[in-house]
Each structure stands twice: as C-alpha cells, then as structure tokens.
Amino acid sequence: MTPRTLFQKLWDQHHIADLAGGEALIHIDRHLLYEITSPQAFESLRSTGRVVRNPELTYGTTDHLISTDRGRGDDTVEGGKRLIQAFRKSTQENGIRHFDVHDPQQGIVHVIAPELGIALPGVTLVCGDSHTGTVGALGAWAWGIGTSSVEQVLATQTLSVRKPKTMCIRVDGSLGHGVTAKDLILYLIGQIGTAGATGFALELTGQVISEMSMEGRFTLCNMGVEAGARTTLIAPDDITFEYVRGREFAPSGQAFETAVASWRQFAGDDGAIYDHEFRFDAGDVAPQITWGTSPEQVMAIDGAVPDPAHITDKEEREAAQRALEYMGIQAGLPVMGLNVDAVFIGSCTNSRISDLQAAAAVVRGLRVASHVRAMVVPGSMTVKREAEMLGLDKVFVDAGFEWREPGCSMCAAVNGDRVPEGKRCVSTSNRNFEGRQGPGARTHLASPAVAAASAIAGKVVDTRNLGAG
Amino acid sequence: MEPFIQVKGIAAPLPKLNVDTDAIIAVHHVYTLSKTGLGKYLFHRWRYAADGSEIPDFVLNHEPFRTASVLVARANFGCGSSREHAVWALADFGLRSIIAPSFASIFYENCIKNGILPVTLDEQLVEKLLALLERDPACVVTVDLSTCHVVFPDQSVHSFQIDAARRETLLQGLDPITVAAAHEDDIAAYQCKDRQARPWVWAQRTDQRAKLP
Numbered sequence: 137m138t139p140r141t142l143f144q145k146l147w148d149q150h151h152i153a154d155l156a157g158g159e160a161l162i163h164i165d166r167h168l169l170y171e172i173t174s175p176q177a178f179e180s181l182r183s184t185g186r187v188v189r190n191p192e193l194t195y196g197t198t199d200h201l202i203s204t205d206r207g208r209g210d211d212t213v214e215g216g217k218r219l220i221q222a223f224r225k226s227t228q229e230n231g232i233r234h235f236d237v238h239d240p241q242q243g244i245v246h247v248i249a250p251e252l253g254i255a256l257p258g259v260t261l262v263c264g265d266s267h268t269g270t271v272g273a274l275g276a277w278a279w280g281i282g283t284s285s286v287e288q289v290l291a292t293q294t295l296s297v298r299k300p301k302t303m304c305i306r307v308d309g310s311l312g313h314g315v316t317a318k319d320l321i322l323y324l325i326g327q328i329g330t331a332g333a334t335g336f337a338l339e340l341t342g343q344v345i346s347e348m349s350m351e352g353r354f355t356l357c358n359m360g361v362e363a364g365a366r367t368t369l370i371a372p373d374d375i376t377f378e379y380v381r382g383r384e385f386a387p388s389g390q391a392f393e394t395a396v397a398s399w400r401q402f403a404g405d406d407g408a409i410y411d412h413e414f415r416f417d418a419g420d421v422a423p424q425i426t427w428g429t430s431p432e433q434v435m436a437i438d439g440a441v442p443d444p445a446h447i448t449d450k451e452e453r454e455a456a457q458r459a460l461e462y463m464g465i466q467a468g469l470p471v472m473g474l475n476v477d478a479v480f481i482g483s484c485t486n487s488r489i490s491d492l493q494a495a496a497a498v499v500r501g502l503r504v505a506s507h508v509r510a511m512v513v514p515g516s517m518t519v520k521r522e523a524e525m526l527g528l529d530k531v532f533v534d535a536g537f538e539w540r541e542p543g544c545s546m547c548a549a550v551n552g553d554r555v556p557e558g559k560r561c562v563s564t565s566n567r568n569f570e571g572r573q574g575p576g577a578r579t580h581l582a583s584p585a586v587a588a589a590s591a592i593a594g595k596v597v598d599t600r601n602l603g604a605g
Numbered sequence: 606m607e608p609f610i611q612v613k614g615i616a617a618p619l620p621k622l623n624v625d626t627d628a629i630i631a632v633h634h635v636y637t638l639s640k641t642g643l644g645k646y647l648f649h650r651w652r653y654a655a656d657g658s659e660i661p662d663f664v665l666n667h668e669p670f671r672t673a674s675v676l677v678a679r680a681n682f683g684c685g686s687s688r689e690h691a692v693w694a695l696a697d698f699g700l701r702s703i704i705a706p707s708f709a710s711i712f713y714e715n716c717i718k719n720g721i722l723p724v725t726l727d728e729q730l731v732e733k734l735l736a737l738l739e740r741d742p743a744c745v746v747t748v749d750l751s752t753c754h755v756v757f758p759d760q761s762v763h764s765f766q767i768d769a770a771r772r773e774t775l776l777q778g779l780d781p782i783t784v785a786a787a788h789e790d791d792i793a794a795y796q797c798k799d800r801q802a803r804p805w806v807w808a809q810r811t812d813q814r815a816k817l818p
Contacts, residue, residue: 153791157770161788163795165806173688175638186782190796192807201636215636222638259806266687266711280711282689283640284718284781292785294792298768300710330623331681335710364684366710387805395805430623451622451679548686550632569625569685571650 139405142371143302143337146277146402150260155296162297165259166276167289168245169196169232171223172550173264177287178226186291188230193293195254196227196234199244200550204513204540210237213552241384243516243542246270246484250354251518253383257372257399262289267484267566269360273353274380275372275402277337280361300366301411303336304404307344309418314600316494317352318486318564318583320344321359322424326434328414334364336412339404344418345370350379351490358485359566362431371403423598425471426568426581428459433568435471437586437598443467462570463578464558471580472596477559479510479591480573481537483547486564486584487515492523495588496531498599504536505594511538511553513545537591549574562590606720608778609750612701614674616746616758617664618738624678625685626712635690643690644697665698675746677734678705682723683712692719702748704755706731717771720778722750724765733757750775 140148152161167190174196181187188194201216202208210217220237227234235242241252246267249255255271255278262268266280285295305324325332338360345353353370360368377396380386387395422436433456435442444456444467460467465474481487481495492514504510512532514520520542523529529539546553547565554574555561561579564587568579582590585599634646651663659666665673676695682705683691692715695703701721706728708716716723726734737758738744747756750772755763773779785792800807 152795153788155770155784157773158768159770161785161791163792163799172635176640176689179638184782189792213633213636215633218638219636256805258803264687264689266685280687282687282692282711282715282718284689284715288782288785291782292789292792293796294785294788296770296781296785298770330684331707331709334681334707364681364709391805395803398803398805451620455622548627548632567625567627567685569627571631572627575631575650 139407141302141408141410142275142339142369142402142404143277144408146258146260147299149258150277152294159296159298161294162260164262164289164293164295165193166254166261167194168249168254168261168263168268169194169227169286170200170245170263170265171198171219172200173283174226174286175219175222176283177290180287181290188232188290189293191231194232194290196223196232197242197245197248198223198235198237200544200548202237202543203551204543204545204553206541208237208541216551240517243518244484244487244544246358247487247515247519250274251383251516253380253386256380256386257376258402262295266361267358269365269368270354270358270484272360272367272369273350273357274376275370275399277367277369279367300335300337303333303338303365303412303414304410305338305340305414305416307340307342307416307418309343310347311344311418311421314585315421315423316583316585317348317355319424320418320421321356322426322431322434322581323421324416325359325363325431326424327416328363330362330430330432331364333360336365338363338365338368339410340368340370341404346373349490350375351488354488355485359431362566372399423583423586423600425586425596426579427463427465427471428456429462429568429570430459431566431568431581433459434581437472437596438470440470441465441467472598474560474596476508476562476590476595478555478561479508479587480513480546480561480563480565481511481584481587482513482515482545483565484515484544485566487513487519489519489522491564491584492519492528493526495584496528498585498588499535499537499592500531502535502592504591508591508594510536510591511540511546513540514542516542535592546573548572555579562587562596606778606780609701609720609722609775611747611749611751612674613745613747615669615672615744616675616677616704616734616738617670617673618735619664619676619678620735622679623681623684626683626688626691627685629683629691630688630694635688640693641697643694644699647694647698669742669744672699674699674701675748676700676703677731677738678703679731680706680728682708684709687711689715689718692716692721696721704731704734704748717774718781720775722748722775724748724755726755726763726765730763
C-alpha cells in the first residue's frame with residue numbers, strides 16, 4: 137500500500153464520487169456560517185425551493201458585524217443590523233444551532249469551532265471566511281469558501297473539489313526565548329511569499345510543531361492562507377486529543393476513546409511523498425513584525441526596513457516602494473521606535489486565553505502610553521469568562537486597555553472598530569493590506585507580547601529588551 | 606448561469622501586484638443581502654476621492670475603459686478575504702474575463718461560480734499585453750474559451766490552460782448544485798455508511814429542525 141500523506145487520507149475518507157473533468161464530490165462534515173457571507177446563499181435556497189440538507193452538521197455565529205461594546209445588541213455599523221437579523225431568521229427557520237448576539241458561547245467562528253468541539257480531527261469543515269484553515273491545527277481538512285459554495289453545502293452537504301497538490305513545511309529545532317507561534321508563521325510567510333503555497337494543501341511538521349500547544353497551532357494554521365495555502369494541516373497527536381477531551385460538542389466517554397483510535401490514523405505515513413517540501417530551522421526565527429502592506433513584507437523586529445532598490449523584480453520593487461509610502465516609513469531604518477497610535481489584541485489569529493495571558497504578563501503593573509488607544513477583544517465569551525476568572529481583565533483595564541466583548545472587531549474593521557486614517561497600529565491580526573483596519577490605516581502585524589509591549593512604550597518595541605516573561 | 610463561450614471587448618490594464626479583495630470591494634460595501642448592484646463599489650478607493658469625485662487617472666475612469674469587458678492584472682490577483690462580493694462587483698461592472706499570471710484560489714473558484722473566466726497566462730505575456738494596452742487606443746482583446754486562445758490587440762494569438770471541469774462549467778453554464786444534487790444516491794449512501802463507521806461525526810442534537818411552512 138502506497139504511503140499516504142495526512143491530506144491524502146482526509147481526501148480518501150471524504151470522497152463520495154468522481155465528477156466529470158477531474159473534480160470530486162467531497163462530503164462536508166461541518167459547515168460554519170456567519171452573518172456576512174450567508175444571506176445570499178439562504179435567499180438562493182428559498183428561491184430555488186431547496187432546504188438545508190443537514191442542519192445538524194451546521195452551526196452559526198454572529199462575529200464580524202457584531203459590536204464589541206458592553207451591553208451590545210443588534211445595533212452596529214450602518215447596514216449591519218439588517219444582516220445580523222436576516223441571519224438569525226435563516227438559522228431559526230432551518231433549525232441551525234446559532235451562537236447569536238446574546239449567546240453565552242458566542243465568539244469568532246474560528247475560535248469557537250475548536251473550543252466547543254465542533255471542529256474535530258479527521259473532519260472536513262468549511263466556512264465562508266478565508267481563515268477557516270485555522271482548525272486544520274486539529275488535523276481537520278478545513279478551508280474557506282465563497283457564498284455560492286456555502287449554498288452548495290447547505291443544499292447538498294458536499295462540495296465539488298479539484299484535488300490540490302501537497303506541500304510540507306518542516307520546522308526543526310526549538311523557538312528561542314520570546315519567539316512565538318505568531319512569529320514563526322510570519323517568518324514562514326516572509327520566506328515563501330504570499331503566493332508561495334497557492335493551490336497547495338499545506339502540512340506543517342517538525343519538532344517545533346509537535347512540541348507546540350494547540351493554541352499556538354491554531355495561530356500557525358490561521359495564517360497559512362496568507363501564503364496562499366488552500367488548506368493548512370497539522371497531524372493530530374496526544375496534545376490534540378487532550379485538547380478535544382471534554383469539549384461540549386465532542387464525543388465523550390467510550391465514543392471519545394473510539395474516536396481517538398480513529399484519529400490516530402490521521403498522521404502522514406512514513407515515506408509519504410509531497411509535491412513540494414520546505415525545511416526551516418526554528419533557531420533562525422526572531423520576533424517578527426510586518427513593515428509593509430502584505431503579510432510577506434515582514435522582518436525581524438530588531439532589523440531594518442528593506443530597501444526596495446535591492447529588489448530585482450520590477451513589480452515587487454514598485455509594490456515595496458508603494459508600501460513604504462503608504463506606511464510612512466523609510467527604507468534602511470528600524471521599525472523599532474516607530475510611534476504607535478493604536479494597539480489591537482484580538483482576532484482569530486491571537487485572541488485565545490494563552491494569547492491574553494502572554495499580553496497580560498507584559499503589561500501587569502504598567503500603563504498604556506497616554507497617546508495610544510489600546511484594546512483587547514477576547515475571541516469568545518468562553519475565553520472572556522476564563523480571562524475574567526484569572527483576573528486578566530483587571531490587569532488590562534488597570535493598564536489602560538479597553539476590555540471588549542468578543543467579535544472580529546478591529547482585524548477587518550467590519551463592525552466599525554477602526555484605526556483612524558494615517559494612524560499606526562500594532563495588531564495581533566492576520567492582514568496588513570492598505571485600508572484593512574480602516575481607510576488609510578497603517579497596520580503592523582505582530583505577536584500579542586509585542587503588541588502589548590508597544591502599547592506600554594507608545595512605540596514599537598522588542599519584548600526581549602523589556603525582560604518581560 | 607449564462608454559458609461563457611467567448612468575449613471580445615475592451616481590455617483595461619491594471620498593472621498591480623497582489624490586488625486583494627479588500628481593494629476590489631471594501632468591507633463596508635459588503636453589507637448587502639443581494640448579489641447585484643455592486644459594480645459602483647468596484648475598486649472604490651482607487652476610483653473615487655473622499656469627496657466622491659472620480660480620480661482621473663484610474664483606468665476605469667476614462668475611455669475606452671469605462672466599458673471594458675476584460676481586466677488585465679499582475680500576479681496573485683484576488684488574494685485575501687474570500688468575499689464573493691469581489692466577483693459580483695467585477696461582474697456587475699461588466700467585466701467577463703480577467704487575465705493575470707496567477708490568481709488566489711478562493712477568488713478563482715468564485716469567478717467560475719459566477720461565469721467569469723479567469724485566464725492564467727505567463728508573466729511575460731501578461732507584461733506584453735499590458736504594454737500593448739498602454740499604447741493601443743483600440744485595446745480590444747478576444748478571449749475564446751472554446752479554443753482556449755486569447756487574441757491580443759496586435760493580433761497575436763496565445764493559448765491558455767484551464768481545468769477541464771471548470772471549462773465545462775463555464776462553456777455550458779452549469780450549476781454545480783444541480784450537478785451535485787444529481788448524486789443524491791451517492792451522498793445518501795456515503796452518509797449512511799459514515800454514521801456507522803464514524804458515529805462521532807454525527808452530532809447528537811437536542812434541538813429539532815423547525816417544521817417548514
């Protein structure tokens with residue numbers, strides 16, 4: 137029997153039928169919905185007289201448009217309330233479990249899916265959002281889709297998929313002091329480029345990965361799409377199984393043990409061949425920060441902004457020059473020391489309890505610089521409650537951070553939580569495109585510790601210099 | 606969906622790398638329950654100044670490109686967010702095909718679902734086409750899916766590759782949902798077998814499906 141990669145096993149497990157022209161019909165075990173990319177899908181179902189085939193495999197949350205203000209309801213940015221209410225109506229009509237505005241388990245879709253045991257090893261999981269690959273950290277085949285595909289899953293519980301090629305990135309060694317999962321994935325994107333994995337199912341392996349916590353693994357897989365990966369996967373192991381144990385929608389008791397036995401098979405076989413492989417050494421990774429307007433425009437935090445004149449490719453050079461102008465920074469100078477106007481700790485990349493703990497450890501007993509607006513948006517109501525039990529909210533509020541209600545918030549400014557025009561924000565989110573956090577906003581992506589430290593200092597700092605742990 | 610056989614029309618040059626879907630349609634323009642009427646928001650930040658006036662040197666703001674049916678761009682077009690609204694905006698503007706050296710995966714799939722043909726051409730050829738479009742006032746190209754050829758303004762002919770499945774979908778105007786639904790027996794058989802083999806996938810749900818009217 138030919139050795140199979142993890143991805144090949146997931147493909148084989150979910151393959152229903154071959155379709156004409158080389159695509160295959162793939163079963164979707166878990167379908168996640170939220171309020172922006174589903175309305176047209178539900179409307180289309182209604183107009184074609186179709187029903188949701190498997191509402192029991194379908195879950196919804198309200199996360200993108202939702203306000204992060206205390207005491208929030210449906211009110212949000214102009215035009216948003218209509219979508220929140222339309223989504224509620226659709227989930228109610230179709231018997232879909234919906235973690236709605238006032239639900240005690242509401243949160244960002246890619247935070248609650250694993251937290252509640254909805255995402256599990258060995259499942260296929262899709263959502264109309266590009267960061268769906270986050271839960272690939274559990275050894276699930278998860279990917280982002282558009283609204284037309286959302287409609288197909290609602291109607292048939294399948295998608296018609298062209299099989300991607302496989303890529304493996306192996307990272308050996310161990311991460312240095314003060315270097316986190318966020319730094320690692322930013323480094324990898326910088327190395328292979330924003331289209332380095334386009335069209336590939338990307339598997340992450342190596343000592344660093346196998347030693348990493350689940351929350352670190354979520355951060356890694358979350359940003360695989362920023363290198364173009366169609367899906368990002370980590371083989372499940374004992375760390376994964378312990379994470380899943382006891383979660384609300386996960387199997388329990390004997391069913392859990394049976395499932396674990398099944399999940400153990402979802403590792404790549406020895407000798408499995410990938411279409412492409414990269415190897416990196418974790419020791420080469422320093423804390424990272426983006427300097428430009430693409431996640432691949434990233435550097436070591438203690439480095440100097442690269443000079444576009446050294447870029448040989450004409451288009452890349454022009455893009456880098458444009459990025460420097462937009463970001464208001466100069467080639468050859470450090471990013472450290474740049475004045476910061478805003479700090480955002482949140483998003484599906486870094487809003488879990490360990491992220492908040494890392495940030496809190498940096499700011500405990502200190503104060504946010506007076507000119508900085510700093511906010512912490514926990515990834516879910518569950519994370520928020522746990523953080524409050526640990527007193528993290530008090531640490532943040534005493535330091536001068538806003539402690540907000542869960543949602544996507546300032547990552548994409550969908551709900552109006554924006555960085556003002558021309559202002560500089562250090563953000564724990566996943567995209568630094570022009571205008572991502574608001575028209576004219578200048579985004580620097582970094583880890584929670586770097587973001588927290590920069591809020592205190594009022595400028596970009598390297599946490600290793602602070603001696604914070 | 607309307608079949609796509611061929612388009613012959615004005616091609617607008619957009620010589621930018623990594624055009625992301627936030628640039629194609631800003632997030633505050635996607636608060637809609639509809640798929641139509643989004644053309645006015647296409648590339649809004651590049652087309653319009655803060656006061657709503659047109660930015661004169663943006664390609665879609667001057668002739669003959671206001672009626673372009675083809676867009677020519679650089680690598681990794683459509684990266685970023687999965688929002689299909691980006692494709693709806695392009696379609697509503699009147700664009701029917703996009704030519705670039707590469708596309709982001711989700712965006713590419715969204716194009717196919719909406720009858721827009723993404724054409725992948727070698728980077729050197731795309732640069733040649735961009736240069737021709739800068740010089741030639743007529744700026745007409747032909748994109749022919751039946752023969753998989755593009756005809757440049759200088760009448761040079763270039764072939765392109767596209768997956769058989771996607772080509773058929775576009776040529777015939779197929780609805781992927783109808784195609785999938787025709788496999789209902791296979792889907793039912795798969796699910797029946799899976800309930801036995803992997804019972805942990807099949808959630809024990811206490812909330813019942815609402816009775817439909």
